[in-house]
Amino acid sequence: MRAHEAGALHGDFGQHPTWLRPPADVNKLMTELWPQTATKDDGGVLRVGGKPVTELAAEHGTPAYLLDEEDFRARCRTFRTAFAGADVYYAGKAFLSKAIVRMVHEEGLHLDVCSGGELATALAAGMDPAKIGFHGNNKSVGELGRALDAGVGRIIVDSFDEIERLSALAVERGVRPQVMIRVTVGVEAHTHEFIATAHEDQKFGFSLSGGEAFRAAGTILGAGVLELRGLHSHIGSQIFDASGFEVSARRILSLHKRIVDELGVTLPELDLGGGFGIAYTSQDDPQPAGDLADRMNKIVDDECAALGLDRPHLSVEPGRAIVGPAVFTLYEVGTVKPMEGLRTYVSVDGGMSDNIRTALYDASYSATLASRTSHAGPMLARVVGKHCESGDVVVKDEFLPADIRPGDLLAVPGTGAYCRSMASNYNHVPRPPVVAVRDGQSRVIVRRETEDDLLALDVG
Structure with missing residues (x-):
């Protein structure tokens, strides 16, 4: 949809948004x-x-x-450069093929998958398993086993059932996989309700306010089978307003500090998700990658300083912003x-x-x-x-x-x-x-x- 100054007109516009106006040149690209x-x-x-x-x-x-292809590669490089020092995960669920996996790898990005099929595609294309993260709220025994056998770099655990399944598989194989806990931080992202993923009433993650996220950390550390790498938060998709990340970071870093202080461990990584928005119409105004990176890094620095925490290694997931x-x-x-x-x-x-x-x-x-x-x-x-x-x-x-x-x-x-x-x-x-x-x-x-x-x- 385009919003432009008025020109020649066909049709009735009374039922349409007030910003919807015909373009001066219908042939021109926005x-x-x-x-x-x-x-x-x-x-x-x-x-x-x-x-x-x-x-x-x-x-x-x-x-x-x-x-x-040049645009895709340039966006990979832009996010990698903007978030220098952080790990940038390409979202396989946005679009995945073997060629895309190879481009992602060549441009220095990590890869996020959320199913056995996505993992199979990544491995078939030669992606370094250590640079793969495995998401999903209901990973099967078969999928988790394949991830362990491949040596996937991190598994984002999403439930107590999954912790139990993964622990049993790890004991069988004699391995100690690195995991992150997906935390539901209670932030309402300004996006469609189906792609907002950090409010309490939805299927993803461990509740922060209900104490489940802290209990999940205690369960993992108490068993000593899985290696707890850090905490993960993802507040949604097609997000333009960075204020949600500030609230999310404050809450998840408070949990991070509690785990460090009360359970006596070091958590080396923090994943703030991403889900950055893109322009589908003239009404969308996405922020440049550099601005997003500056804002998110400052948020983490400020919160860590306020809490007296050593700054954890940051990872982000731009989502559709790379391939969209x-x-x-x-x-x-x-x-x-x-x-x-x-x-x-x-x-x-x-x-x-x-x-x-x-x-x-x-x-x-x-x-x-x-x-x-x-x-x-x-x-x-x-x-x-x-x-x-x-x-x-x-x-x-x-x-x-x-x-x-x-x-x-x-x-x-x-x-x-x-x-x-x-x-x-x-x-x-x-x-x-x-x-x-x-x-x-x-x-x-x-x-x-x-x-x-x-x-x-x-x-x-």
């Missing part, structure tokens, strides 16, 4: 929403990594997730359906099977005509998919050229995080490929599914 190498040429064709999307569509088909902006989805328009007095529905060849976030989180996205320049005025449109659901919406409200037509290419930015990870085969639609583009060259890093793939699973 560069803050797009990967670093994304530009439009004189003919209005969107280019990424020096390659026009018209060629990418011809080579790889649509829909397709297009990864700007580095990818956009390319679609082909199939049907254009004007609704008199309301808006025009623009149907594309994908939908909720490749981006469920609009339906699931009421997420907002933007879009642009990617295959040509238009001289028509802006028209209020809703970009929808091909699925048999009225909720199959990709972009709720966007100004597109009034002459948008079947065969046009439409691009939606900010789809690197969670879109491919959460993709489905609803209506038996094969999932799109992921194509990395760099220096005028493209390569498929996750191939397009086919109907043969779908049928191969059907043994009936």
Whole structure:
């Protein structure tokens, strides 16, 4: 969605937010929403990594997730540099493939996984197990065993049941894995309720206020089977306001001090999570990595000084902020359906099977005509998919050229995080490929599914 000065107008705007205004130039890219190498040429064709999307569509088909590899690597480096001295964990759940694992490793980042499948992908790509962290609120015996056998660097324990399972497995194998305790610090992150993860009434972590987190530390230390490395807090995702980290750090460092003082141990590490937000529309204003790092480091320094604590080694998890902006989805328009007095529905060849976030989180996205320049005025449109659901919406409200037509290419930015990870085969639609583009060259890093793939699973 775009907020611009008024221009030519089609449609009724009374029911839409007051900030939603048509752009002066419907062809112009809002560069803050797009990967670093994304530009439009004189003919209005969107280019990424020096390659026009018209060629990418011809080579790889649509829909397709297009990864700007230089942008992705640059964001890895930016966070690594900004948080110098800390461990930066790439969030595997945002998007993971073997190629992504290799890039993450090459750029000096650690990797966070939260399932056996993500762990298998990381190991298959050659990730150093010592630089892998294993999250999850219900890790199975099999998953924990595989993590121990691989030598995963840290396991973030999430329940007393998990402590018991992991301890038994560690005794069987004669190993002493490093663990961190995930602490629910009672901070309400300013984000969607489904991705706020540190308030009391949810499934993750040990409660701080209820005393469970301290009791978990005592259980681990008393048994002497697991090595307690530190405490972990994660207050949510798509977060713009750093004030939540200040409250979180104060509370978790108070617990840190209590464990050190009363249980007589040293806790060398503190993980404050992250979940930093990205710009999906003109209304989003993410903070630069350097500003986030400065603020979080100062918070930790100030709290440690106030408590008389030695500063623990810091680790952070930027979340979607690394891969989210580095990818956009390319679609082909199939049907254009004007609704008199309301808006025009623009149907594309994908939908909720490749981006469920609009339906699931009421997420907002933007879009642009990617295959040509238009001289028509802006028209209020809703970009929808091909699925048999009225909720199959990709972009709720966007100004597109009034002459948008079947065969046009439409691009939606900010789809690197969670879109491919959460993709489905609803209506038996094969999932799109992921194509990395760099220096005028493209390569498929996750191939397009086919109907043969779908049928191969059907043994009936």
